Amino acid sequence: MAINFIKNGCSAQHPCATLLEDIAILVRRIPQVNWNHILREANSVADILVKKGQNLPHGLHVFYASSPDTTHTLSLDAFGSLKLKGCN
Incomplete structure (x- = not known):
């Protein structure tokens, strides 16, 4: 679910919206990012x-x-x- 939120975003009213925006800002600074779920x-x-x-x-x-x-x-x-x- 977390990776889906990061990849696809969420509504501005979602409690995680500001955190996801911060993640998006950081990701834009890195040339290549791969998201993987690790148990x-x-x-x-x-x-x-x-x-x-x-x-x-x-x-x-x-x-x-x-x-x-x-x-x-x-x-x-x-x-x-x-x-x-x-x-x-």
Whole structure:
């Protein structure tokens, strides 16, 4: 749904209209953009970082070392191991 909104836009009254306009402005600055849906399970490190970011103050945060959970997830990714949601 998000990719469809970005590609096709939405009405000016939609709650996401200003966000989509900001995305459109940024995209016009980049010569080529490809939009692809990546399952959360296939992008586990990004998912972990997003969750961590929700507990941080607004602004840029630089991590000089990975936390144990991201290190473990990166290792699984390097081995091509996919952990499906709800599976241990």
